[in-house]
Amino acid sequence: MKSVRISALRKLRLDAKGRPVTDDGYDEHAAAVTSTAAVLTGAGYGTPLSWQTEIAHRLPYGYTQYADLTMRAPDAGVPAMLLEVDRANEPVDDRYNDWFELLAPKADKEKAARRQGAAVHDFRLWSRICPATGREGYVPVAFVFTGKTAAQRESRMRRLEQAARRCFAGTPYPWAGFTAVDYHQAVPVVVTELERITADPVGAAGRVWRRLGRDEWQTLSEALDNPDGERLYRMEEEQSRRRQVKRKVAEREAQRPVCTRCGTKFTDERWQSVIQTSWRSTGDNLCGPCWKEDVDRAEAERAARREAEEAAVREAAEADAKKGRGLFGRRR
Missing domain, CATH: 3.40.1350 (Trna Endonuclease; Chain: A, domain 1)
Incomplete structure (x- = not known):
């Protein structure tokens, strides 16, 4: 171990009375x-x-x-x-x-x-x-x-x-x-x-x-x-992050709307569409399928009314046409 530099001599230690302390040398x-x-x-x-x-x-x-x-x-x-x-x-x-x-x-x-x-x-x-x-x-x-x-x-x-x-x-x-x-x-x-x-x-x-x-x-x-x-x-830290994510998901699920008609929870898409709508309607408390059912029913009713109105207009026009032929259509 020639390359290991040996520590130098330590200083002489004295006690409180100035006497050398017996110590390892x-x-x-x-x-x-x-x-x-x-x-x-x-x-x-x-x-x-x-x-x-x-x-x-x-x-x-x-x-x-x-x-x-x-x-x-x-x-x-x-x-x-x-x-x-x-x-x-x-x-x-x-x-x-x-x-x-x-x-x-x-x-x-x-x-x-x-x-x-x-x-x-x-x-x-x-x-x-x-x-x-x-x-x-x-x-x-x-x-x-x-x-x-x-x-x-x-x-x-x-x-x-x-x-x-x-x-x-x-x-x-x-x-x-x-x-x-x-x-x-x-x-x-x-x-x-x-x-x-x-x-x-x-x-x-x-x-x-x-x-x-x-x-x-x-x-x-x-x-x-x-x-x-x-x-x-x-x-x-990763476990804590996962717990936070899980807690936020649970909190969000607790706030998720439920359809007032069938009791089904809103899908994310339906929930987002209700949130983004600038106006509120009576259908906002319905899930997607129930809302679509109401929309389809309303559309069918509107279509039926249009058809009835168009039929009434046609009948009135035909009646007027028949009336006109009765007055002028026969020569004396």
């Missing part, structure tokens, strides 16, 4: 960092050349968060991931969320404040430095615990889970009927143990990762995926 922590890079590389996550150590993440309030390792493994589905190697002796907190929320230089603060979901990422500093994650949320952060006892490591994981919940939990969508979670502005945090990785037959490629907020151990890809996030949201 450079050799133990650096060895754990190197071992972590080695087992991940062995599982296909990046190459020895794709690792960097002690990357500084400067915050505006004078604090700098250093990542023990930065992994880039796009071929394994992890474009970037920050790793912290914890020998169960460091403070449990996570300031990465503060760094992810930093605006990029010259970013429009007002526009950024109006953006929702992933749209705000374009205004953030991290998106100018790190590659796109390929998933919802910020660049994932992994905590690799090692040393002490299994119970102590488990305790550390639970403490981290409690302390960092606001960063990784995501936000429920406010719409009724949606159970999906909005992870677009959340930090995906996964944990593992170096001892667990080395004990697994397939190493870091096995089910040795746990996403904070979940109980099961998964592969890294499974742990980083968000089945209850964007994917579920799109599914529930």
